[in-house]
Amino acid sequence: DDEEEVEDPFLAFIEYARAVISPEDDGIEDPGEATTEASGPGWGWIASRILKTCTAYSSGVTAAILLSDLSQAWHEQNKPGMSKKKPELIDQLKKSHRRRRLANTVTIDSIYEKNFLSMNSVLEAVIVNADVLPGTNIFMLTLGDFWSSNTIDLYLHRRYYELVETQNGILRKGREVLITGCYLRTAREGCGTPRLLPTEYLVILLDEDADDDAILIGTLFYSDTFSSVSLDAFNSGTSYSLYARIESIGPLESELKFSTAHRRQIALVDCDGVRLKFILWGEQVILANLMSVGSTLGLEKPYISSLDVSAIEGKDEFCLEYGSATHLYLVPSILQEERVCVSLTQNQCQGSKLLGSVGVSQVTLPRDAEGSIDFSNYPFRFCRRI
Structure with a gap:
């Protein structure tokens, strides 16, 4: 008769x-219809979500994943009308956006439309928010981009936690990042909305004209140069932070005598004109x-890494690789743009009173990396009459 009742772990977790x-529930005695949302999810809703998530993860699921899914699903369900308007923060950043769009870039809107994301796809994103999921130590980034009205959540990989844990961390609201190698977790796989699973392949964008950057x-990179790097010192525990211009990006090497892994070599040159190779292996090649x-x-x-170990040809003693503690900044x-003079035709001059007698107009055209006029964003190439 004195046997203690054993509490069911499932009920206890609910x-x-x-x-x-909803930690604020404790002070609510008589919640009415107006406070239903504030009073938090009901027992049945939580039980249903847990069973749905466990079904999606048939091999097992942790308490942290369950809490993450429950928290996200509840707050998304009770958002006061998700706005399709682009965050004001992104509109402000777009005014100074001048870099070229990368070849494999996809938009967040297209991810929602297709419910698909390739591993080789690139996201040129802006951090709209960075939060810790309630009851966990998991960081979630809310991302937007310059071409989409939607945002999407990304579970941040733990190798980047040290960059977001402080109030003035580098991965904060307004920071632009480049991301690839993402898996998309669709709504069918147990959560209320598509999310991006953690990826190791993230590059942080910097602006030399911004004071903070x-x-x-100056603090992080200008103390080390390629000439100061020592393989022996590295093996003894010394770490380096290096800053160099990308001189060339080599092709994908897939037929290597010594390894079945793919490889890609990136040639770097520092401010002293010293050159080193940055080597990407296996899945890392998508960072290029x-x-x-x-x-x-x-x-x-x-x-x-020594050249002998990496089997790289060259006169240098060592090369750089993407290690488990490496962070990349770009x-x-x-x-660049070039202003060119375009002669107006006689009809154009006569058809506009504003032009008056002016027969020449200046047009701004972009230039590519080689300095030639870049026609890649035009529907057809202009031809000069001979």
Whole structure:
């Protein structure tokens, strides 16, 4: 008769989840219809969501994942009318957006339309918000882009937590990032809306004209150069932060005698004119999709490998690799423009009173990395009459 009742762990977790998602419930005695949303999710709703998530993860699921799904699903369900208007923050940043759009870039709107995202796809995103999911230590970034009205959530990979944990962390609201190698978790797989699962392949964009970024570049990168790197010192625990211009991006190498992994070599040159190779292996090769010739690459804590170990030909003693602690920063090459004079036809001059006797107009055209006029964004190429 004195046997203690054993509490069911499933029921206990439901009560715990309710307390985590809506900790403000404790002071509510008589919740009416107006306070239904504020009072948090009901027992049945939580139980249903847990079973749905467990079904999606047939191999097992952790308490943190369950809490993450419950919290996100509840807050998304009770958002006061999701606005399709682009966040004002992105509109402000777009005014100074001058870099060239990368080849594999997809928009957030297209992800929702197709319910699909390729591993090779690139997101040129802006961090709209960065939050810790309630009851967990999991960071979630809300991302937007310059071409979409929608936003999408990304579970941040743990290798980047140190960049977002502080109030003035680098990965904060308004920071532009380039992301690839993402898996899309669709709504059918247990959550209320599509989300991006963690990826190791993220590059942080910097602006040398912005005061905060200029201070960051000076503090983080200007103490080390390629000439100061020592393989012996690295093996003894020394870490480096290097800053160099991307001189060339080599082709994908798939037929290697010593390895079945793919490889890609990126040639870098620092401010002293010293050159080193940055090597990407295996799945890392997709990082090259985030880079462009002429941009400046910052490597925080790169892995230093001897050329013998990496089987790289060259006169250098070592090369750089993307290690488990490496963070990448990029100052994109600015889209250059050229002003050219275009002669107006006689009909054009006569058809506009504003032109008066002016027969020449100046038109601004973009230039590519080689300095030639870039026609890639025009529907057809202009031809000069002979």
